Amino acid sequence: MNVLGIETSCDETAAAVVGSRGILADVTVTQAGHAAFGGVVPEIAARGHVELLPSLVRQALAEAGLERPDAVAATTGPGLAGALLVGLSFGQALALGFGVPFVSVNHLEAHLLSAQLENPELEWPFLGLVVSGGHTALYLSAGLGSTRRVAETVDDAAGEAYDKVARMLGLGWPGGPAVDRMAASGDPRAVRFPRPAPGGLDWSFSGLKTAVRQHLSRPDRASDADVCASFQAAVVEVLCDRVVRAARELAVPRVALAGGVAANSELRRVMSSSGLQVFLPARSRCTDNGAMVAYAGRLHALAGHVTEGPAVARPDWELE
Ligand code: KG4
Ligand code: ZN
Numbered sequence: 001m002n003v004l005g006i007e008t009s010c011d012e013t014a015a016a017v018v019g020s021r022g023i024l025a026d027v028t029v030t031q032a033g034h035a036a037f038g039g040v041v042p043e044i045a046a047r048g049h050v051e052l053l054p055s056l057v058r059q060a061l062a063e064a065g066l067e068r069p070d071a072v073a074a075t076t077g078p079g080l081a082g083a084l085l086v087g088l089s090f091g092q093a094l095a096l097g098f099g100v101p102f103v104s105v106n107h108l109e110a111h112l113l114s115a116q117l118e119n120p121e122l123e124w125p126f127l128g129l130v131v132s133g134g135h136t137a138l139y140l141s142a143g144l145g146s147t148r149r150v151a152e153t154v155d156d157a158a159g160e161a162y163d164k165v166a167r168m169l170g171l172g173w174p175g176g177p178a179v180d181r182m183a184a185s186g187d188p189r190a191v192r193f194p195r196p197a198p199g200g201l202d203w204s205f206s207g208l209k210t211a212v213r214q215h216l217s218r219p220d221r222a223s224d225a226d227v228c229a230s231f232q233a234a235v236v237e238v239l240c241d242r243v244v245r246a247a248r249e250l251a252v253p254r255v256a257l258a259g260g261v262a263a264n265s266e267l268r269r270v271m272s273s274s275g276l277q278v279f280l281p282a283r284s285r286c287t288d289n290g291a292m293v294a295y296a297g298r299l300h301a302l303a304g305h306v307t308e309g310p311a312v313a314r315p316d317w318e319l320e
Contacts, residue, residue, distance in 0.1 A: 004066075115128070
C-alpha cells in the first residue's frame with residue numbers, strides 16, 4: 001500500500017509517499033517568510049501552504065512514480081488551526097478525487113513513529129522524547145494508537161528556550177542550530193545555570209532562560225560561546241536525566257528521539273551514552289516532514305483506522 005502523506009501543521013510544507021519498501025518520495029519546503037518576524041506567523045504559514053502544497057504533492061507523486069496513491073494521510077493536529085486546515089482540506093479533496101481512503105494523523109504520533117521508519121528493529125513498547133519549538137514531552141508508546149504521556153514541560157518547550165537564548169545573543173531565528181554551533185567552541189562548565197526540577201518527571205525551562213538573561217547583564221559575564229555551552233549543558237542534562245529515570249521506573253530501556261531539538265549534537269551524544277537503547281532519526285528527519293505522516297497514515301490505514309466523513313482540524317489534539 002502506497003500512502004501519500006501531507007504535513008502543514010506549522011511552517012514546513014511537506015508531501016511524501018511511503019510504501020511497503022519504505023520512503024518512495026519525500027519533499028519538504030521550510031517557509032522563508034517567518035525569520036523577519038522572529039517566529040512563525042500563523043497567517044503567513046497558512047498562505048504559504050496554499051501556494052506550495054499543490055506543486056509539492058505533484059512532485060512527490062511523480063518521484064514515487066505513482067498516478068494515484070492507495071490512501072492519503074494528512075496531519076490534522078496538533079498545530080496552527082489555519083495551517084492544519086490547508087493540508088487536511090487538500091488531502092481530503094485529493095482522497096475523494098482519487099476514490100481512496102483518507103487518514104487523519106496526529107503530528108506527535110507521527111514524530112514518534114518516524115523512529116521506526118529508519119529503525120525497523122525498534123519494537124513496542126518504547127519511550128519517545130518529542131523535543132521541538134512547540135513541544136517537550138516524553139511518551140510511552142505501547143502500540144499503534146496506544147500512547148500515554150509520561151512527562152512534559154510545565155512552561156517553555158526546550159526549542160523555545162533555545163530560540164529565546166539565541167535572540168538574547170542576536171543569533172537570529174530559529175536559534176537552536178546557531179546556539180548548538182556556538183556551544184561547540186565554549187566551555188560547558190563556565191557558568192553553572194540552574195537545573196529546575198518542578199517535580200516528578202516534568203521539566204521547566206523558563207527559569208533557565210531567565211538565569212541566562214540575568215547572567216548576560218553582568219559586567220563579568222562569560223563569552224557568548226561559554227554561555228551557549230553552559231546553557232546547552234543544563235538543557236541536555238535535565239532532558240536526559242528524566243528520560244533515564246522514566247526508563248528505569250517503567251522498565252522500558254528503549255527510547256526514540258524526535259522533533260527539531262533531537263538534531264542537537266550534545267543531546268544526541270549524551271543520550272547515546274546513557275546506557276539505554278537510543279534510536280536517533282537522521283538530522284533531516286528530526287524536523288517536520290511528510291514521510292513521518294505518510295508512515296503513520298500507512299500503519300493506521302492498514303489497521304483500518306480511516307476517517308469517514310469530513311476531517312476536522314484539532315489544534316490541541318493531545319496524544320493520549
Ligand atoms: O520540530 P520543529 O522543526 O518544529 C516545531 O517546533 O514543531 O522544531 C524546531 C525547533 C526550534 O525551536 C529550533 O530552534 C530547534 O527545534 N532546533 C534545535 C536544533 N535544530 C533545531 N535546537 C537545538 N539544537 C539544534 N541543533
Ligand atoms: Zn513537529
